[in-house]
Amino acid sequence: xxxxxxxxxxxxxxxxxxxxxxxxxxxxxxxxxxxxxxxxxxxxxxxxxxxxxxxxxxxxxxxxxxxxxxxxxxxxxxxxxxxxxxxxxxxxxxxxxxxxxxxxxxxxxxxxxxxxxxxxxxxxxxxxxxxxxxxxxxxxxxxxxxxxxxxxxxxxxxxxxxxxxxxxxxxxxxxxxxxxxxxxxxxxxxxxxxxxxxxxxxxxxxxxxxxxxxxxxxxxxxxxxxxxxxxxxxxxxxxxxxxxxxxxxxxxxxxxxxxxxxxxxxxxxxxxxxxxxxxxxxxxxxxxxxxxxxxxxxxxxxxxxxxxxxxxxxxxxxxxxxxxxxxxxxxxxxxxxxxxxxxxxxxxxxxxxxxxxxxxxxxxxxxxxxxxxxxxxxxxxxxx
Amino acid sequence: xxxxxxxxxxxxxxxxxxxxxxxxxxxxxxxxxxxxxxxxxxxxxxxxxxxxxxxxxxxxxxxxxxxxxxxxxxxxxxxxxxxxxxxxxxxxxxxxxxxxxxxxxxxxxxxxxxxxxxxxxxxxxxxxxxxxxxxxxxxxxxxxxxxxxxxxxxxxxxxxxxxxxxxxxxxxxxxxxxxxxxxxxxxxxxxxxxxxxxxxxxxxxxxxxxxxxxxxxxxxxxxxxxxxxxxxxxxxxxxxxxxxxxxxxxxxxxxxxxxxxxxxxxxxxxxxxxxxxxxxxxxxxxxxxxxxxxxxxxxxxxxxxxxxxxxxxxxxxxxxxxxxxxxxxxxxxxx
Numbered sequence: 001x002x003x004x005x006x007x008x009x010x011x012x013x014x015x016x017x018x019x020x021x022x023x024x025x026x027x028x029x030x031x032x033x034x035x036x037x038x039x040x041x042x043x044x045x046x047x048x049x050x051x052x053x054x055x056x057x058x059x060x061x062x063x064x065x066x067x068x069x070x071x072x073x074x075x076x077x078x079x080x081x082x083x084x085x086x087x088x089x090x091x092x093x094x095x096x097x098x099x100x101x102x103x104x105x106x107x108x109x110x111x112x113x114x115x116x117x118x119x120x121x122x123x124x125x126x127x128x129x130x131x132x133x134x135x136x137x138x139x140x141x142x143x144x145x146x147x148x149x150x151x152x153x154x155x156x157x158x159x160x161x162x163x164x165x166x167x168x169x170x171x172x173x174x175x176x177x178x179x180x181x182x183x184x185x186x187x188x189x190x191x192x193x194x195x196x197x198x199x200x201x202x203x204x205x206x207x208x209x210x211x212x213x214x215x216x217x218x219x220x221x222x223x224x225x226x227x228x229x230x231x232x233x234x235x236x237x238x239x240x241x242x243x244x245x246x247x248x249x250x251x252x253x254x255x256x257x258x259x260x261x262x263x264x265x266x267x268x269x270x271x272x273x274x275x276x277x278x279x280x281x282x283x284x285x286x287x288x289x290x291x292x293x294x295x296x297x298x299x300x301x302x303x304x305x306x307x308x309x310x311x312x313x314x315x316x317x318x319x320x321x322x323x324x325x326x327x328x329x330x331x332x333x334x335x336x337x338x339x340x341x342x343x344x345x346x347x348x349x350x351x352x353x354x355x356x357x358x359x360x361x362x363x364x365x366x367x368x369x370x371x372x373x374x375x376x377x378x379x380x381x382x383x384x
Numbered sequence: 385x386x387x388x389x390x391x392x393x394x395x396x397x398x399x400x401x402x403x404x405x406x407x408x409x410x411x412x413x414x415x416x417x418x419x420x421x422x423x424x425x426x427x428x429x430x431x432x433x434x435x436x437x438x439x440x441x442x443x444x445x446x447x448x449x450x451x452x453x454x455x456x457x458x459x460x461x462x463x464x465x466x467x468x469x470x471x472x473x474x475x476x477x478x479x480x481x482x483x484x485x486x487x488x489x490x491x492x493x494x495x496x497x498x499x500x501x502x503x504x505x506x507x508x509x510x511x512x513x514x515x516x517x518x519x520x521x522x523x524x525x526x527x528x529x530x531x532x533x534x535x536x537x538x539x540x541x542x543x544x545x546x547x548x549x550x551x552x553x554x555x556x557x558x559x560x561x562x563x564x565x566x567x568x569x570x571x572x573x574x575x576x577x578x579x580x581x582x583x584x585x586x587x588x589x590x591x592x593x594x595x596x597x598x599x600x601x602x603x604x605x606x607x608x609x610x611x612x613x614x615x616x617x618x619x620x621x622x623x624x625x626x627x628x629x630x631x632x633x634x635x636x637x638x639x640x641x642x643x644x645x646x647x648x649x650x651x652x653x654x655x656x657x658x659x660x661x662x663x664x665x666x667x668x669x670x671x672x673x674x675x676x677x678x679x680x681x682x683x684x685x686x687x688x689x690x691x692x693x694x695x696x697x698x699x700x701x702x703x704x705x706x707x708x709x710x711x712x713x714x715x716x717x718x719x
Contacts, residue, residue: 039681076674082526082632084670087422091671094415107525108632115528115629119542130525173516175524 029072030065030333032057032323033098035088035113036127036316037105040080041230044259045105048301048313049127050075053102055304056320066324067331074098080105082112089113093120099333100326102319104128105312107175114141123326123339125319127312129254130179134362142342142362144318144352146276146369148180148227151253152187154274154370155225158383159193164222164248168197168215170208170236172228176254177203180227196221203232208239216245223248228255234263241267248272253370257310261378272383274370276352278314283382294351311352318350396657397570404563408556414541417555419671424562425624427663428569430647431656432616435573437645438654439582440609441589442492443500446507447617447644452636453480454618455625456514456521459529462626464520469532473622477615484614488607495592507641514633526632529625541627558627565623569616570656576612577656585609650691652698661700 034053037046057073065071074096076088085104092098093116100123104110107130114133117124117140124141126133131147159167167188171181181200188195197218199211215224224247226236233255240249249271251260256275261268277290281298284291297317301309323338325348330337345364348355353369372383404424411417429451436442457476461467491502514521521527531538539561541554552560576582584605587595596602625631634640643666651662673683695702 082630082634083628086628086630087418087671088674090418091415091674094418095413108634111526111528112628112630112632119540119629132525178518178523179525 027069029070030067030327031072031074031096031098031100032320033092033096033101033122034073034075034103035078035085035092035101035109036075036103037080037109038077042080042106042109044230044257044310045127045312046077046080048310049103049105049316051305052301052313052316053320055300056317059300060324066327071324075103078105078109080109082108085109086112086116089116093117093122098122099335100323100338101125102127102316102323107133107179110143114138117141121335123323123335123342125322125342127315127319129176131183132179137360137362140339142322142357142364144315144322144350144355144363146253146274146353146365146367147183147363148176148252149183149187150365150367151274151370152180152184152227153191153367154372155250155252155272156184156187156191156193157367158272158274158372159223159248159250160191162223162248165192166194166196166220166222168199168218168221168224169195170197170199170201170211170215170224170226170228172203172230172232173200174203174229176229177227180252180254184225184227201228201232201236203228203230205232206235208232208236209243212236212239212243212245216243221247223250225250225252227252230254231263234260237264237271238267253311256373257312258308259310261375261380266378268375269378270375272372272374275373275380276311276314276369277371277382278309278311278351279373279380280371280382283380289349289354290351293349297351314351318352318355321350322348322355397567397574400570400657400660401567404567408559414553414555417553417559418541419668421555421558421562421627422624423664423667424559424566425620425627426644426647426667427660428562428566429617429620430644430651430659430663431566431569431573432613432620433644434648434653434656434659435576435585435609435616436613437648438652438659439577439589440585440606442606442610443496443645444503444610444613445500445638445641445645446503446505446510447613448636448638448640449507449510450480450484450614450617451621451624451640451644452514452631452633453483453510454621455529455631455635456621457618458622459527459625459631460520462530463528468534469530469622469626470534473619473626476622477618480618481611481615484611485607488610488614489603492603492606492610504638504641507636507638511633511636511638514636521633524633526630528630529628531629532623532626539626562623562627565620566660570660573656576609581605581608646688650688650698652701655698655701655704658698658700662698665699 036049038050053073057071061070078085078088092101102125104126107128110126110128110133118138126143129145129148131149133143169184171177197215199214201208201211215221226233233251251271251273253274256273277284277294281294298309326338326341327333329341343357343359345355345357353365355364357364373380374383433447436444454476458473461472462469487506494502515524531540539557541558543554545552545557584600587600588602592602647662647666648659652658
């Protein structure tokens with residue numbers, strides 16, 4: 001047993017050593033490193049992300065690669081565990097010597113890897129949501145999903161348009177819900193919306209009737225906003241319908257996937273949420289700049305993997321395309337040049353939104369990159 | 385020669401020192417140093433845990449809680465209050481020792497499953513607290529930790545340092561530092577084991593009733609070793625936090641506690657070198673298996689299962705017994 005292990009270790013050491021001594025030659029592949037939560041509790045993020053990366057790396061290579069060099073995807077599965085993420089990031093920058101990293105499915109995994117990636121001076125495009133990743137700005141760290149702050153802004157903008165000024169907030173106590181709650185509180189204050197009830201639930205709770213009853217009994221509340229992730233928002237939605245709360249209901253972008261509709265069933269009718277246009281490619285106007293790119297991604301993904309597309313895979317698509325655009329702009333894989341190219345990307349049309357990066361904004365998206373969708377007849381409807 | 389080597393009290397320590405000195409010859413990039421340093425950190429932690437589990441025969445399913453407390457104490461104090469890392473980690477260890485003393489007094493009266501439950505609950509309380517006090521600990525998303533520095537001199541794995549005229553990289557420096565910590569940890573543990581305290585502990589392991597009949601103050605010794613193992617965990621937790629640069633409450637979580645206990649059981653309860661081997665195996669295995677990502681968990685489980693079935697005493701003690709038997713047979717053949 002241990003002999004086998006030793007042999008395996010020796011083989012690994014040999015491969016690693018070979019990687020180092022091969023040096024950089026003209027037709028060497030461009031190494032794209034990635035660590036994603038493909039298995040474990042966050043697999044609904046990591047799985048479509050990895051599928052997207054694989055699919056497009058293959059596609060780009062078939063079309064002749066980038067700068068005449070093929071792309072090579074080096075991927076590890078962090079299982080949603082932050083210290084694994086950090087160790088794999090170390091492996092990517094130190095052993096595999098990748099040129100750029102596109103990965104980090106969750107905020108925890110991303111932030112665990114950030115100190116090391118910053119020190120190693122490797123460009124890094126994260127696929128996780130929380131605002132802390134790019135605020136304050138870190139020179140080497142970028143991200144493609146809209147921040148939770150933008151989601152809160154977009155939702156409250158929609159509320160204002162409907163004349164709502166007093167809301168009830170319900171949020172999960174997991175990382176996503178907690179960060180979302182803080183951002184919602186700040187945005188609400190800035191936009192003059194009052195949060196009359198502020199209740200929370202634990203991600204493992206199976207019934208939120210108590211919290212929602214408190215909201216229902218407060219007659220001044222005009223709308224309810226839920227910031228949560230995973231299964232819980234579907235439970236909140238069902239409880240909301242069971243209690244017969246007859247007020248507008250908003251969810252966050254954390255549930256923007258078709259599986260949420262399956263879980264929540266008819267209880268979801270009429271609720272609104274901010275989402276990437278990826279869920280409604282057919283409803284986009286023909287002159288919408290994102291229309292062709294979203295449609296192409298959705299068709300390609302569904303044809304290749306035979307499953308419905310999710311917002312999260314779109315983050316990986318944008319991450320990879322931003323990386324490719326930056327390397328082409330820089331004309332080499334020189335890290336500082338790639339970093340600067342990333343920072344200066346303007347008007348890059350992705351499936352999540354249109355990216356306008358700057359030295360002060362390493363996310364590059366505005367609140368209007370979120371579309372407000374409403375659940376109508378068990379499907380998504382774009383609200384203009 | 386092999387016989388005399390395995391018999392002397394500190395021969396294990398010498399062997400360990402030689403291994404630690406030789407390992408860098410086989411490492412050829414900073415990532416491998418990174419992993420080797422992690423192995424040393426976990427090894428020192430489980431050397432402490434082994435005192436409790438292997439020698440005193442008491443189970444702790446919440447040891448990552450102490451590890452996490454040390455890590456978070458260092459993280460919070462150095463990043464939010466600008467304390468100097470080294471005094472902070474020592475103070476942190478003292479505080480964690482105190483907590484272990486207060487907690488240990490009542491729960492170490494429990495035995496078997498009940499002790500397992502109580503330590504499990506303690507670990508969960510620490511984990512949940514770290515998760516929920518987001519204003520201080522950053523909540524489930526974790527918090528960054530400044531590097532380990534002394535008098536403004538920072539030990540970073542990305543720098544190089546000159547030491548006695550030699551250029552050494554930060555990764556190597558971290559490796560040496562943790563190597564020294566492991567040797568110190570083993571030395572202290574060995575001395576404790578071979579002292580009257582160690583004999584008292586082993587008598588507790590053998591039979592607590594018999595031990596108390598012959599006059600061993602069993603609660604006192606159990607609590608003492610609980611505190612010592614918590615201090616090991618806290619110190620290593622602090623160093624881990626500085627080394628990693630970022631921590632999340634997962635490092636204090638239930639899975640982490642289970643991994644610590646598995647390192648002890650797999651390597652060989654009551655064998656100091658064995659548990660170090662266990663730590664190395666469990667830290668490196670996920671990296672070695674990374675190429676088979678789809679089967680990683682399956683292979684991991686299989687390896688654990690086979691070891692437990694065929695080597696129930698743990699990897700090292702079983703191998704040692706095997707070699708001893710072979711040597712014995714050879715000697716008999718000659719005679």
